[in-house]
Amino acid sequence: MKNLPLHIKIVIGLIFGVIWAFISSFLGWNAFTINWIDPFGAIFIRLLKFIAVPLVLFSIIGGISGLTDVSKLGRMGGKTLGLYLITTIVAVLIGLLFVNVAKPGMSLDKEQRIKNRLVFEKWAGENGVSIPDGKNFLANPEYKIQADKLEIDNLSEKDKQSVAQKMKDANSTKDASPLQFIVEMVPENIMLSISDNKLMLQVIFFAIFFGVVLVLLPAETVAPVIDFINAINQVFLKMVDLVMKASPFFVFALLAGVIAKMADTPGEVLEIFIGLGSYSITLVLGLFFMVFIFYPLVIKIFVRKLSYKEFFKNISPAQFLAFSTSSSAATLPVTMECIEDNMGVSKNVSSFVLPIGATVNMDGTSLYQAVAVVFLAQLHMVDLSFTQQMTIVLTATLASIGAAATPSAGLVMMIIVLQSVGLNPAWVAIIFPVDRILDMCRTVVNITGDATVSTIIAKSEGELKKYV
Template identity: 60%
Template sequence: MNISKITSWPLHWKILSGMLLGIVYAIASVQLGWSRFTSDFIAPFGTIFMNLLKLIAVPLVLFSIISGIAGLGSPESLGRLGLKTLSIYLGTTIVAVSLGLLLVNLLKPGKSNDSELILENRIRYELWKSSTGAEDLDEICQICKPENQEVVERVRAATATFSSEEAIESKIEKAKQTQSRGPLSFLVDMVPDNIFTSLNDSKLMIQVIFFGIFFGISLLYVSIERQAVLISFFQATTDVFLKMVDFVMQASPFFVFALMAATISQIAGDDVSKMLPVFASLGLYSITIVFGLVLMAFVIYPLVIHYLAPGIRYTDFLKAISPAQLLAFSSSSSAATLPVTIECMEENMKVDKKYTAFVLPIGATVNMDGTSLYQAVAVVFLAQLHGVDLNFVQQLTIVLTATLASIGAAAVPSAGLIMLIIVLNSVGLNPAWIAIILPIDRILDMCRTVVNVTGDAMVCTLVAKSEEYNHSISNEKGR
């Protein structure tokens, strides 16, 4: 193949090629027992890539938010933009959770034809419930029936010798700490006591956003002369960080290759048989989630854009943000993908910086459409698997809890597992059940991060289109 033709490919095709080569290499390395080599000499480049993106992401968010707010020109414009942005994000999250519940109730991925398996899982749930004092979700009691006592003892013995993985225990502990805090703790978390500490930790992105908004609003109230100096500085600094993104993305196909190779090799180790559940993805459960994510990305989002942003072809929109989508898939991090998402929206979709700088960083923090859909499916699936039928009120609790939990979720890989534990606790189910879906969570995490990033870009497009329409109406009235 002609090398010059490959180098002339669009960036998204290069990234996709790197991703596919990473998968092929991972399969070969598993079969040949090269996992140690991959861990020592391939995986570090994936880590370097993530570190570079995180290095750029936090200061880029800070400077772009400040320059974006300054570009709005007035506090009134900021208030309208903020209300519009948060309302759309909240609406799409509720739609995503509701879609997940609809699919999991229709397809019933947790229902099994194996009556003995269902009985054992149900007894396992009832034993956990009786030992923890958890709320009764129904009036069924299989452990009370004499004919089930042999199964009860067998399950009890198996449970006594079972020890939870350390990773699961740590996630449960984090979820408990989150739930034990007051209802307004998320407001406390938003306000930093030291901005330099917040800049040093990508998980504190919400504090950086708060500081950027606060600084930007304050900037609107100083003299025009002082504004001009600072605005010029922040815009120039933002341009420099975007140029850094350009440099990093030139090498992204190789970095993505390293990320994919390391991720799959880590899951499989040196056992080829472990590759099967990775790609099979727990059967109907994973199909249900992926089907829901596809509906969000290719049915619901196009309909929203068609009716709320007429004139924009969804195929053009997808082509414009495809580099961000591919990076989101390989990194599983909305925060790490943020610099690329901003660049795609500004360079390819031609969205003004004052909108991308405000809407996208907030979306990377509060908008988790893919993750929220996954939580709804996972909770009901785990309940079905253990013979628990959740009623309408309990499923409504899932909608509310998943929506609120998504607001405070970190935009980092597997943050959805922490949110899932919180949702399981909210409806009285065993949080340790995440061990069942943990083996294939990484692959599903990659898929739902794509939807998260697509949702961010879609909302940014809607807000920009709406603001431009408002400006055109205002100009016509002023004539």
């Protein structure tokens, strides 16, 4: 058992979590599961949440500060970051398009979705979180029977005051300036922003600003700062690594607890996994669209002599490795070899563009976050508005910059995106059973995007030896 790869252990944990969920619901042990097993899942979420903010902060600063020679690489750096930003935004928009058309969360039985909604409203009331769509199922007589079965009491006076204040804030927001959203991205006190997970956009803004200033200052002046940033970033990456070593047990506890709260009978558990099948198909279709339609089309526009077949032949070794490792960083040496030897991109371009891509370009992860967040909202009968979905676009785009190029990094970023639209971060456990195989698919999209951007940059800089 000790010699098994971590991802195999996680899969085993997932399987045991599902098996336990069926046994627990069949034997009526859900109360035991919730009281004695689920808390370990809560610990897992807490560990990931406290790592998320510093990981994003130092990853972004470290990535941007890598653009040290502005006089030589300024133009290429601008093109690189600009193209990565564009492809990431496109990926999120494609994800939102697919999930809003397919509506995979609607495949679950309506009664189960109503139950999910009531549980969500109870959680929101207990945590002082405003309901994203402003609806109140708990107060609706139509759902009183279901609410009574869940033993959900009316909101306390404190919770009622909190909801009233949230509604007041929402009304005042309608009258605010159209640029108020941008204003709120700029922190007043970065320490307060770091201490509040809801202010992640302010942390990202600070990190970008800090990284740009490091680039503008003399290299010898900021070298100690950059070394410190890179070193502490490694510390937090190691924290993620250590947490993930214990993840098989945590995943078992988290999945068993979440399902126990959602399903009282084996039939209800089965309904949950039917919904996951629709979600997986929707996500895979979106990822396939990126790999087999979007990237080849972009390449064809900029590099006309590179055929569709040659494009995939040139980068297929890196794609297969990315699928097996689920890590852009682990695949980076092979990606560079494919781009230099097969695609004809010069080493000057590949050695600059691809490492940045492994840090800031997470198209597959961003698309996954968009699909997963809306799917989870649909699963709980939460209607996200256009503005809230645009918040997903912005948060997923910016958060992907700080996503580590390692397996499970998307899990940390998913928590941030869920929180940005007022959803329960513990919902990440719902998609755990199918996340590993989907993570492999997402990584293929990530490195294909890196290869596409580096080829386009090389073409624009006259550094493409083939297909000219």
